Amino acid sequence: MSIAADPIVPTRGRSLRGVLRRVAESAVTPLELDDVLDVFHPLRSGAELRGRIVQVVPETPESATIVLKPGRDWAGHVPGQYVRVGVDVEGVRLWRTYSLTHGPRPDGCISITVKAIPGGVVSNHLVHRARKGQMLQLAQAEGEFVLPQPVPAKLLLVTGGSGITPVIGMLRNLHSKAAAPATDIVLVHVNATESSAIFRAELRALDAAGRIRLVERFDDTHGLLDVAVLAELVPDLDERLSYACGPAGLLDALEAHHAERGLDLTTERFRPVLVEAADGEGGGTVTLTGAAGSGTTLEVDGATPILDAAEQAGVLMPSGCRMGICMACVLPMREGAVRDLRNGALTVAVPGETGPQGVPIQTCVSTAAGACSIDH
Amino acid sequence: MTAITRKAENPVAHLTPEDVEQIGIELDAIRQEVIDSRGEGDAAYIRRIVDVQRKLELGSRAVLLVSVLPPAWIAGTIGLSVAKILENMEIGHNVMHGQWDWMRDPKIHSTTWEWDNASTADGWKHSHNEIHHTYTNIVGKDNDLGYGIMRVDEDQRWHPFHLGQPLWNFINACFFEYGIAAYDLELGKNLAMPKEKRSAEFKANLGKTLRKIRKQATKDYVVNPALALPTGSFVPTLAANFVANLVRNLWSHSVIMCGHFPEGVETFEKAALPEKETRGEWYVRQMLGSANISGSRFMHLMTGNLSHQIEHHLFPDLPSNRYAEVAPKVKALFDKYDLNYHEAPLPQQVASAWHKVVRLSLPNGWLATTTPANAPKQLAMLWKMTTGDRRTRRAAQARLDQLARRQRTEVAAAA
Numbered sequence: 136m137s138i139a140a141d142p143i144v145p146t147r148g149r150s151l152r153g154v155l156r157r158v159a160e161s162a163v164t165p166l167e168l169d170d171v172l173d174v175f176h177p178l179r180s181g182a183e184l185r186g187r188i189v190q191v192v193p194e195t196p197e198s199a200t201i202v203l204k205p206g207r208d209w210a211g212h213v214p215g216q217y218v219r220v221g222v223d224v225e226g227v228r229l230w231r232t233y234s235l236t237h238g239p240r241p242d243g244c245i246s247i248t249v250k251a252i253p254g255g256v257v258s259n260h261l262v263h264r265a266r267k268g269q270m271l272q273l274a275q276a277e278g279e280f281v282l283p284q285p286v287p288a289k290l291l292l293v294t295g296g297s298g299i300t301p302v303i304g305m306l307r308n309l310h311s312k313a314a315a316p317a318t319d320i321v322l323v324h325v326n327a328t329e330s331s332a333i334f335r336a337e338l339r340a341l342d343a344a345g346r347i348r349l350v351e352r353f354d355d356t357h358g359l360l361d362v363a364v365l366a367e368l369v370p371d372l373d374e375r376l377s378y379a380c381g382p383a384g385l386l387d388a389l390e391a392h393h394a395e396r397g398l399d400l401t402t403e404r405f406r407p408v409l410v411e412a413a414d415g416e417g418g419g420t421v422t423l424t425g426a427a428g429s430g431t432t433l434e435v436d437g438a439t440p441i442l443d444a445a446e447q448a449g450v451l452m453p454s455g456c457r458m459g460i461c462m463a464c465v466l467p468m469r470e471g472a473v474r475d476l477r478n479g480a481l482t483v484a485v486p487g488e489t490g491p492q493g494v495p496i497q498t499c500v501s502t503a504a505g506a507c508s509i510d511h
Numbered sequence: 512m513t514a515i516t517r518k519a520e521n522p523v524a525h526l527t528p529e530d531v532e533q534i535g536i537e538l539d540a541i542r543q544e545v546i547d548s549r550g551e552g553d554a555a556y557i558r559r560i561v562d563v564q565r566k567l568e569l570g571s572r573a574v575l576l577v578s579v580l581p582p583a584w585i586a587g588t589i590g591l592s593v594a595k596i597l598e599n600m601e602i603g604h605n606v607m608h609g610q611w612d613w614m615r616d617p618k619i620h621s622t623t624w625e626w627d628n629a630s631t632a633d634g635w636k637h638s639h640n641e642i643h644h645t646y647t648n649i650v651g652k653d654n655d656l657g658y659g660i661m662r663v664d665e666d667q668r669w670h671p672f673h674l675g676q677p678l679w680n681f682i683n684a685c686f687f688e689y690g691i692a693a694y695d696l697e698l699g700k701n702l703a704m705p706k707e708k709r710s711a712e713f714k715a716n717l718g719k720t721l722r723k724i725r726k727q728a729t730k731d732y733v734v735n736p737a738l739a740l741p742t743g744s745f746v747p748t749l750a751a752n753f754v755a756n757l758v759r760n761l762w763s764h765s766v767i768m769c770g771h772f773p774e775g776v777e778t779f780e781k782a783a784l785p786e787k788e789t790r791g792e793w794y795v796r797q798m799l800g801s802a803n804i805s806g807s808r809f810m811h812l813m814t815g816n817l818s819h820q821i822e823h824h825l826f827p828d829l830p831s832n833r834y835a836e837v838a839p840k841v842k843a844l845f846d847k848y849d850l851n852y853h854e855a856p857l858p859q860q861v862a863s864a865w866h867k868v869v870r871l872s873l874p875n876g877w878l879a880t881t882t883p884a885n886a887p888k889q890l891a892m893l894w895k896m897t898t899g900d901r902r903t904r905r906a907a908q909a910r911l912d913q914l915a916r917r918q919r920t921e922v923a924a925a926a
Contacts, residue, residue, distance in 0.1 A: 162572075162734045164726045165625035166565075170618070174565050226554030228615040427622050449612035451620055 177270060180207035184273045186220075189244060191265050194333045198250040198297070199262045200236060205245055205273055212245070212276030214238045214304035215403075219455065220247065221272030224260045228272065231257045232405075232456050234300035234380075235276060238308025248333060250297035277461065280380065280403035281305075286318045287376045291369055293389060295325040295360075295381025301403055302380060303334050310346050320347040321369050325381065327354045360385070362392040373398065380405075404458070419503035424469065425511040427451055435503040440476060442498040445511075452498060452511070459500035467493030471507020476500045514650060514666055515799065516783035522851060523795060534798075534848060535791030541840050542826050545833050554614050556832045560601055560812075561619065568594035576739045578747035591755040593813075596762055598627045600815025605831040607636050612828075629688040629724050634695035634716055644827050648771055648800035649779045654694050662871045664778050669874045669908070671897040676872040677865075684764035685757060692720050731756065762813070765861050766804070770820040773802045773863035775853055797824040798845065802853040803838075804860050811835065821852065874908055876915035 159168050169182060177185055186203035193199050212218070217234045233247035240246075251262040280301055282290075286309065292302050302322065309316045326332040332351065342349035350368050352360050362385075366372050373396065379389050380403040393400040418437035421444065424430065428450050435444040442464055445452050455463025459477055468484045473496050475482065481504055484494040493510060515521060526534075571590030578584040603626030605611070611619045625632045638654060646652040650664050661680060662673045683690045693699070701713050731752035739748040777799040785792065804810070804818035811818045819834035822841055829837070845852040855863070870878045874896055881889045896907045 158734060161726070161729055162738065164730050165627060165723075171565065171569065174562060174569075223551075223554060223614070223616075225550040226552075226614050429622070446615060449609060449615075451612075451615065451617055451622055 178204065178206040182206055182208070184208055184275065186245070186271050186273045188265055188267055188269045188271065190267060194248060195250075195331055197262060197331065198248060198333050199265070200246050200248040201261060201265055201271075202244050202246045203271065203273070204243070209243075209245070209273070210275050211239060213281045214308040215281040215301045216276040216278040216304075217280075217301065218245070218247065218276050219274035222257050222260060222265075224256050229257050230272075230454055230457065232458070234278075234304060234403075236300050236304045236307070238304060238311060248297070248300045248303070250333065274455075277456075278403070280378070280401060282378070283376075286316065288318060289371070289375045290318055290320045291372065291375035291377045292320065292322045293325070293365075293377065293379040293381070293385070294322065295385040296327070296331075297333065297405070298379070298381030298385075298403070299324060299333055299338075300380075302378070303337075306338075306341065306347065310341060315346050321350065321375065322347050323350045323352065323360075323365070323368060325352045325354070325360050325385065329353050329356075362388045365389075365392065372396075377401070379403075419471070419505040419507065421445070421471075421503050422506075422508040423450060423511045424508050428509070428511045433503075437474070437502055437504070438476070439502055440499050441473065441496075441501055441503060441509070445498070450511070454499060457499045459497055462497065464499045465495045465497055467510045468496045469493040469508050469510055472504040473501040473507055474504040476502055514664060514780040514783070515777045516780050517666065522777065522799065525849060526795070530848060531791040531795055532789065533791070534844065535789065535794050537844055538794050538825055538841075539790070541837055541844075542829065545826070545829050545837060549613060549830065549833075553830045553832060554611075554616075557602075557606075557611050557614075557619060557830070560597065564594055564597045564602060568598070572735060575735070575744065575748045575751050577742045577744055578739060578751055579742055579744040584747050584751055588751040588754050591751060592758040595627055595755050595759040596813055599759060599763055600766070600817065601812055601831060602626075602815075603628065604815050604817070607632055608640060609828050610830045627727070628691070629720070629727055630692035630695045631716075631719050631723050634720060635691065638695040640827070644824065647797055647824060648777065649781050649784065652781055654697075660699070661868065663772075665871070665875050666780075667871075669904070673872045674897065677869050680865075680868050684761050687760035687764040688756070689724075692724065696720060765857075765864075766814045766817050768864040769804050769857065769860035770801055770817055772867055773853065773855070773860045774867050775851065775863075776800060776802045794825060795850075797821070798850060800824070802855070802860060804857050805854050806857055808835075810857065818857075821854075874904075874911055876911040880911060880914040880918055 156168060163171050172179060173182060176182070178187060184206050186205040186209075188201055189204050190202040191199055192202070212235050214235070214237075217232050219230055219232050221228050221230045223229075233249060235245055236248040237244075237246045247261075249258050249261040251259045278301075282305055292305075294302050306320070306322075309318065309320075322338065324332065324335075324338060329335070329351075332353070335351070338347070338349050338351075341347045354360075369375070377389075377393060377398060377400045379386055379400060383404060386402045386404060390400060390402065418435060421433045421435050421441055422428075422430065423433070423445060428445070431445070431448055431450055433441070433444045433448055435441055440457075442452050442454055442457070446454075453464050453466070455461035457464075468482070470484050470486050470493075472481055472483045474480070475497075477500050482494055482496055482501070483489075484507070496509070498509070515523070567590055571587045571594055574583050574590065575587035578587050603624065606619055606624045607621050607626065609621040612621050614620075617623055621636070626635075628635070643653055650666065660683070661676050662669065696713065696716055701709050701717075732749055735752060736745045736749040739745055779796060779800065784796075788796070798821060801820040801824045803821050804814060806818060816831035816834045817823055819831075819838055822829075822834040822837050823831070825841065826834075826837070842852050873893070877889065877893060892907050892910070896904045899907075
């Protein structure tokens with residue numbers, strides 16, 4: 136919609152297509168042609184990436200699988216990867232990251248499986264209020280939590296709660312072919328209760344068919360899983376390549392356990408581990424000095440990411456994974472100090488010392504540590 | 512009108528400082544109620560309006576492709592006029608106020624929106640959001656008050672030049688979008704200074720505005736008419752675009768005049784305002800400096816809900832679809848504090864605003880003291896004031912003031 140940005144035209148602007156597009160742009164200014172086309176065909180090639188909900192499948196009382204028809208420009212994904220999803224909740228666009236729970240499907244659809252977490256605004260909305268026909272905003276698939284190719288002979292998969300979501304995508308992909316894969320898979324699937332275990336029927340069916348060995352653990356019947364018993368549950372543990380996804384406590388314990396035995400472990404974390412702000416520590420005033428922020432001043436307490444605070448104030452902020460990995464939210468800090476919410480580390484920018492471009496900071500995991508000004 | 516502080520009866524004299532602060536607290540509470548209940552319904556409202564507007568505009572432009580046929584011309588022109596009005600008033604104005612920023616949708620956001628108007632979004636946001644909404648109705652500070660070309664207050668000395676202001680005002684109404692662009696640029700001030708003294712900022716903004724005007728004109732007067740060439744509808748399409756722009760200009764000018772210019776809306780003196788206004792004081796100035804238009808839901812929509820000008824000025828960043836529900840609460844507050852909630856139907860407000868334009872184009876008191884009986888004498892005096900020097904004008908003005916005073920005493924005696 137900006138008049139400053141010229142429309143994207145093919146490099147050879149003299150091509151018929153390029154000429155037609157320029158004429159069309161000049162007929163609809165100040166709108167861009169895409170704004171007009173969006174009215175009629177929001178999933179076309181060249182549009183911002185979106186997906187239309189084609190099906191909502193309840194999995195457990197508190198979880199559901201959302202099947203989406205993505206826009207034409209969806210570039211595909213590898214099972215185990217995640218996708219950023221923009222959802223309008225109560226009219227406000229909120230972005231979250233969810234694992235893709237199918238491999239590439241013949242119908243071209245993608246799916247995410249969402250577990251409603253208590254107090255979770257987006258997860259509760261998606262599980263309980265998402266309906267067929269609604270439109271979600273999408274980003275391309277991302278993530279390194281994927282199986283190596285060729286798939287190793289022996290695998291151990293450990294999942295806790297909704298940590299099953301990237302893994303189910305891997306399993307479905309491996310077992311979608313007529314012939315069973317040669318890989319020997321053990322899945323240790325940990326859940327609080329049996330009824331809250333997502334995909335349990337499907338996983339048990341795979342187990343019954345001999346395609347995987349499923350080890351189910353429920354906190355209410357077996358007690359919290361002590362990773363020390365893993366060797367009993369999976370005797371050939373040392374021969375297996377391990378993948379784990381779940382709550383931080385489980386992953387931390389597994390990492391320590393595997394490191395001690397000298398084993399490799401690939402993990403996927405849904406949430407960054409944050410350092411608790413001590414009382415009275417941190418916080419401060421953030422000034423956004425650029426065109427988008429236009430001088431907005433934010434009071435940020437020492438526990439809230441600058442990204443969240445700015446969005447609360449109505450500023451459009453670049454954002455990505457919201458957990459400090461994708462760098463989509465990075466902005467230059469000209470002056471002041473911020474604290475990294477994951478480890479408490481301070482980053483300081485001093486004009487004249489830290490260079491005219493400022494210090495790039497990740498707004499999604501940084502909070503103010505005193506006054507600071509950010510160029511946005 | 513006279514700036515509020517110079518009036519014999521100051522309409523806020525009965526308010527204590529505590530009252531003023533209490534008004535601020537109560538208005539803040541009304542505002543918070545809306546913010547707390549903003550949600551899905553509001554988002555759906557603005558998306559629907561945007562969708563309807565785009566389809567209406569595209570449909571109208573499609574119909575105009577065969578506008579050589581009179582029914583197509585009429586339908587297309589009406590449709591395009593309505594679409595342009597919706598785009599400027601209910602969508603553009605309100606989106607650029609940040610009323611929908613809370614949705615965090617980059618497509619409907621004050622920082623990304625560009626509107627179908629000669630002035631650039633950035634220029635307009637500065638002159639409108641920052642200057643007009645902050646310094647509302649402060650004579651000499653708020654450019655919306657007469658756009659720097661009109662006499663808007665009795666306290667401004669009358670000059671024969673002002674006799675032309677009904678005409679300027681009409682011309683400004685016809686080409687309102689260019690008028691806005693010019694005053695966003697402070698064109699008058701800048702053209703008055705030597706070229707080399709004009710700021711780099713002005714030059715940059717002038718360039719941007721000219722580019723915008725070129726793009727707008729190319730769309731309305733070149734590309735769309737050219738697309739209608741195959742049916743021989745070039746000229747009818749061009750005419751339709753011109754008429755639609757004219758209708759939009761006249762309409763938006765009328766609505767905006769109604770917001771702050773009808774008789775009885777207060778103006779303020781810069782010198783009489785406190786150095787740092789409290790929130791309560793700012794609220795009270797907004798309450799007295801704006802006027803509402805009463806009417807149907809369609810009328811409210813077509814004015815971009817600026818018919819709820821008082822509510823808009825109190826809460827410029829609340830979603831426009833919520834002003835209607837806020838209005839009764841605001842009105843109750845006016846009643847509680849015995850303040851004048853200025854509201855009238857559109858024709859009445861337009862007439863009142865024009866009456867004021869005409870009245871102020873003439874020397875103070877001239878219109879009020881003129882009757883059919885003394886018209887020749889009054890006209891002779893006006894002629895003398897127009898052609899005479901400053902001393903003549905001062906003397907004649909003194910006579911007019913005396914006449915007006917006598918008239919007021921007579922009216923009072925009769926009552």
